[in-house]
Amino acid sequence: MFKIFSLYISQWKLLLIIGDAGCYFLSVVAALLLYPHSAVRPWEFLAEYKLTFLLIGIAYFIVLFIFDLYDYLRDFRQITNLANCLVASWVGSLVVVLVFYFPIKGAYVGRSMIIIQAVTFSILVAAWRFAFSAISLPQRLQKRILIIGAGKAGWHLVGSIRNRPGCGFEVVGLVDDDQAKVGTTVDGLQVLGTSSQLPALIRENQISLAVVAVTKERSPELINNLITMSWNDCSLMDMPSIYEFLTGKLPTDHISDNWIFEWNINTTKIYYRRLKRIMDVMLAVLFLTITSPILVLTALAIRMDSRGPVFFRQERLGQKGRTFKILKFRTMIVDADQYGPLWTEDNDPRVTRIGRFIRKLRLDELPQLVNILKGEMSFIGPRPLAYDNIMDDIRYYQHRLLVKPGITGWAQVMYPDGLALDTTPEKLKYDLYYIKNIGFLLDLAILLKTVRTVLFGRGM
Numbered sequence: 001m002f003k004i005f006s007l008y009i010s011q012w013k014l015l016l017i018i019g020d021a022g023c024y025f026l027s028v029v030a031a032l033l034l035y036p037h038s039a040v041r042p043w044e045f046l047a048e049y050k051l052t053f054l055l056i057g058i059a060y061f062i063v064l065f066i067f068d069l070y071d072y073l074r075d076f077r078q079i080t081n082l083a084n085c086l087v088a089s090w091v092g093s094l095v096v097v098l099v100f101y102f103p104i105k106g107a108y109v110g111r112s113m114i115i116i117q118a119v120t121f122s123i124l125v126a127a128w129r130f131a132f133s134a135i136s137l138p139q140r141l142q143k144r145i146l147i148i149g150a151g152k153a154g155w156h157l158v159g160s161i162r163n164r165p166g167c168g169f170e171v172v173g174l175v176d177d178d179q180a181k182v183g184t185t186v187d188g189l190q191v192l193g194t195s196s197q198l199p200a201l202i203r204e205n206q207i208s209l210a211v212v213a214v215t216k217e218r219s220p221e222l223i224n225n226l227i228t229m230s231w232n233d234c235s236l237m238d239m240p241s242i243y244e245f246l247t248g249k250l251p252t253d254h255i256s257d258n259w260i261f262e263w264n265i266n267t268t269k270i271y272y273r274r275l276k277r278i279m280d281v282m283l284a285v286l287f288l289t290i291t292s293p294i295l296v297l298t299a300l301a302i303r304m305d306s307r308g309p310v311f312f313r314q315e316r317l318g319q320k321g322r323t324f325k326i327l328k329f330r331t332m333i334v335d336a337d338q339y340g341p342l343w344t345e346d347n348d349p350r351v352t353r354i355g356r357f358i359r360k361l362r363l364d365e366l367p368q369l370v371n372i373l374k375g376e377m378s379f380i381g382p383r384p385l386a387y388d389n390i391m392d393d394i395r396y397y398q399h400r401l402l403v404k405p406g407i408t409g410w411a412q413v414m415y416p417d418g419l420a421l422d423t424t425p426e427k428l429k430y431d432l433y434y435i436k437n438i439g440f441l442l443d444l445a446i447l448l449k450t451v452r453t454v455l456f457g458r459g460m
Helices: 011-034 042-048 050-066 079-100 111-139 152-162 195-205 220-229 239-247 257-265 270-305 353-360 368-373 389-393 397-402 410-414 421-436 440-456
Strands: 002-004 007-009 143-148 169-175 189-193 209-212 235-238 311-317 323-329 378-380 406-408
Touching (some): 007 239, 050 079, 050 111, 050 440, 143 195, 270 323, 270 368, 270 378, 397 421
Parallel strands (some): 143 209, 169 189, 378 406
Antiparallel strands (some): 002 007
16 A cells, blocks of 8 residues: 555555556547547647646546445456446546537537447446456465454454455454463464564564554563564554555544644644645535535525524534534424434434425535634535534544534444434544544545535435
8 A cells, every 4th residue: 555645545546547547548548540530630639639638537536436346346347347337437428528529729529439438438447447357356365464462453354354355454453462362363463472573573484564553552672562563574564554445534542642642743734735725615615606506495495394594503512612503494393302312313203395395306415605704614524513412522523623523424424324323433533533534535536426416315
């Protein structure tokens, strides 16, 4: 795996992206050579319309991402996954035709050329994905890892790796300085020795990665042994880092205050946070303008469907613990809270007929654009929650308030079923992951995953 803009990215995902880029380039070349208007001067034509072709390529990548086709654990030899590739390619081609079939500098990229490119791309990308799985799946388990620490954190990591077969890691065994654990076996994995034996164990078992799963106090002896080991031909990582790479969340039960402090001082990213505010304002104005007819029609529908106000306001916690009034379209009957807590359930009788439709299309979230303009929210961030005493007892919960809450966020797209209060600790793991890795690439991924959620009807 590689680290790009503070995010760990699998080399298999990068290979998929590179392969798709190659398929797209070959499809463009095929279109240039087969389209009569450009065949006589293909490279001049490419140079003239390079920006158009670049934007078309970006459109394809966005559609493929929305269709979840950069999940490198999929077996693209299966007919359903291969069919998804073809469908995504055709949808991407439709988007390209709708968006890019227009005059540029007095000429245009011809419709026939786009059709040739689209057909070629769909065939190439399907063939590439099939070849990717055929070649890469047998080669995935190449990194043989040794886990240092046979306590809860170590076994938690073992479970996470086993839950993602084909992720690229093969656990060979564990190491622990507790002599009573040495030689014992749990779930088929053996505690091979102590940290003083690390050089020999790494050499004998051909270990390429050692993971430190001692997340609390580390003895001076262990630290000295790790320093010595780090000079050998073996990579060293801590358990929280590899766990967040595998799961997209932080293991709050296995991190310390010092660990939180270290990533806090390295995650300020003040320039991005300022840029994000500018983008929030620009996008809020744009979306309010575009959706204004929808806002008016939704408000009229709510007014005609049931008695009560059009908007629902509730006090929520914002950045640094400041409270604000969140603005939503009302989707429940008036005084719905008298029938129980406001945590909604499937087929909740408090939801109105129009409210059910509005919730399904996520239209109830649109008025929060006003909260964004007021600086109380962002497009992307942790879900804004009402204060509850139970939150005072959840460790690290206060760190969730370091950033502005958002209309959508990492927890919403990665843990869409977490709408009940008892799921707060699990959602916090995703929120802390977002705060730790906040940046443009992660925000873009969340935005595209949100589009996928809305299109395919999965909850947020």
